[in-house]
Amino acid sequence: MAAKPKLYYFRGRGRMESIRWLLAAAGVEFEEEFLEKREQYEKLEKDGCLLFGQVPFVEMDGMKLTQTRAILSYLAAKYNLYGKDLKERVRIDMYTDGTLDLMMMIALVPFKPPEEKEENIALIVKKAKTRYLPVFEKVLKDHGEDFLVGNKFSWADVQLIETILMMEELNASILSDFPLLKAFKTRISNIPTIKKFLQPGSQRKPCPDKQYVDVVRHILQF
Amino acid sequence: MACRPKLHYFNGRGRMESIRWLLAAAGIEFEEKFIESPEDLEKLRNDGSLMFQQVPMVEIDGMKLVQTRAILNYIATKYNLYGKDIKERALIDMYVEGVADLNEMILLFSICPPGEKDAKLALIKERTTKRYFPAFEKVLKSHGQDYLVGNKLSRADIHLVELLYYVEEIDSSLIANFPLLKALEARVSNLPTVKKFLQPGSQRKPPMDEKSLEEAKKIFKFK
Numbered sequence: 001m002a003a004k005p006k007l008y009y010f011r012g013r014g015r016m017e018s019i020r021w022l023l024a025a026a027g028v029e030f031e032e033e034f035l036e037k038r039e040q041y042e043k044l045e046k047d048g049c050l051l052f053g054q055v056p057f058v059e060m061d062g063m064k065l066t067q068t069r070a071i072l073s074y075l076a077a078k079y080n081l082y083g084k085d086l087k088e089r090v091r092i093d094m095y096t097d098g099t100l101d102l103m104m105m106i107a108l109v110p111f112k113p114p115e116e117k118e119e120n121i122a123l124i125v126k127k128a129k130t131r132y133l134p135v136f137e138k139v140l141k142d143h144g145e146d147f148l149v150g151n152k153f154s155w156a157d158v159q160l161i162e163t164i165l166m167m168e169e170l171n172a173s174i175l176s177d178f179p180l181l182k183a184f185k186t187r188i189s190n191i192p193t194i195k196k197f198l199q200p201g202s203q204r205k206p207c208p209d210k211q212y213v214d215v216v217r218h219i220l221q222f
Numbered sequence: 223m224a225c226r227p228k229l230h231y232f233n234g235r236g237r238m239e240s241i242r243w244l245l246a247a248a249g250i251e252f253e254e255k256f257i258e259s260p261e262d263l264e265k266l267r268n269d270g271s272l273m274f275q276q277v278p279m280v281e282i283d284g285m286k287l288v289q290t291r292a293i294l295n296y297i298a299t300k301y302n303l304y305g306k307d308i309k310e311r312a313l314i315d316m317y318v319e320g321v322a323d324l325n326e327m328i329l330l331f332s333i334c335p336p337g338e339k340d341a342k343l344a345l346i347k348e349r350t351t352k353r354y355f356p357a358f359e360k361v362l363k364s365h366g367q368d369y370l371v372g373n374k375l376s377r378a379d380i381h382l383v384e385l386l387y388y389v390e391e392i393d394s395s396l397i398a399n400f401p402l403l404k405a406l407e408a409r410v411s412n413l414p415t416v417k418k419f420l421q422p423g424s425q426r427k428p429p430m431d432e433k434s435l436e437e438a439k440k441i442f443k444f445k
Contacts, residue, residue: 051357052320063312069291070315077308086299090285093292098274131274 005030005060008044010219012212013205014107015068016056018100018162020204022072024197025158026079032203041219069100076155088150095136095148095156099163102132106166110208111216125171128163133178136160140180146187153191161188169207227252227282230266232441234434235427236329237290238278240322240381242426244294246419247380247410248301254425260441291322298377310372317358317370317378321385324354328388332430333438335445347396350389355400358382362402368409375413383410391429 009016011034023030035041044050049064058065065071076082083089105124112120148156164185167174175182231238233256245252257263267275273288280287287293298304305311331342370378386407389396419426
């Protein structure tokens with residue numbers, strides 16, 4: 001029986017959270033090793049695990065994988081969440097790239113100086129409302145289907161619901177002008193694997209707090 | 223006969239250059255429609271041609287593709303430059319993402335205000351010689367093959383060689399201690415399609431100068 005994927009990261013969302021979401025959505029059990037001390041990180045580097053000296057790092061199928069997007073694409077392909085052909089794949093790539101851009105902005109917020117945070121969040125909310133969410137609302141409207149691509153659950157849907165939930169933490173009424181996205185959120189949340197992941201006690205990580213920021217700064221020395 | 227891909231961007235490298243390199247290396251002829259004013263960009267936006275209101279945008283196979291990575295993934299798959307299976311693809315993706323990170327630093331350096339240039343340059347040099355070049359040299363050394371993945375030319379080799387040229391433009395001494403990277407650069411540069419692209423008169427774009435930086439600032443509205 002194959003070993004479970006093992007995730008190496010800080011005990012928090014950061015760039016690993018999208019990977020946790022995708023594994024969970026695919027119903028794949030995974031282990032986690034949390035980086036709490038600089039020594040753990042240095043050991044991973046010394047052992048040649050981190051190709052570019054960075055985490056996220058995922059050990060699976062005999063590979064030492066780093067780079068968030070490389071890991072996500074591999075998982076999507078392996079677990080049949082990447083569309084049925086190249087044309088569906090490129091649409092999934094366009095949608096996930098867009099949402100990943102937005103989520104990377106959100107991931108950096110806790111590390112900004114306090115005086116910039118509010119302005120930063122306002123910018124993210126504006127971009128979400130004017131650039132990203134309208135696109136997905138239109139996609140759903142145009143085809144009237146339950147999922148973003150090919151009338152089938154894919155990585156694009158997982159990425160979008162993760163983004164929506166993170167945006168709602170920043171701005172509770174972010175979906176007020178997007179009825180189809182509201183329905184989408186409810187529908188996807190009810191998929192058994194997603195429902196399970198959304199429950200307390202799952203491996204989903206909470207909003208970043210000061211302790212998380214301190215650990216990251218300590219380990220990555222910035 | 224299928225139409226050629228049509229690239230929509232401003233007349234400069236930016237985020238479109240890696241797409242030009244990949245198409246050229248694959249031997250695919252392409253057209254370019256240059257955005258020359260803010261009005262040109264507005265028109266593309268108002269036509270609904272830009273999914274997230276941004277370029278690059280590539281018209282190919284009846285689609286209007288946006289997002290650099292999505293476009294590159296599509297081209298690489300279509301022209302068999304993406305490995306033979308998902309494990310090779312994962313390795314290629316990992317390498318390509320590393321290249322993209324350093325490339326991004328170089329891109330931002332080319333457009334940053336003069337006051338920030340020194341610090342950015344120092345960081346680029348450090349990352350190049352301490353993080354990225356050693357990683358790729360090690361990969362090549364570990365298998366001793368001509369190409370990064372699967373003993374076959376892939377997009378990883380093309381994107382890396384493109385990056386090597388940019389690093390050389392910044393400081394040609396940085397590659398000095400990386401013989402296998404130098405060999406890869408020579409090998410890929412000698413492929414007929416790449417050789418052609420490297421010659422004057424091709425669609426390869428030159429480094430950004432004062433004039434094109436001003437033009438880009440006007441079109442994309444940044445300072």
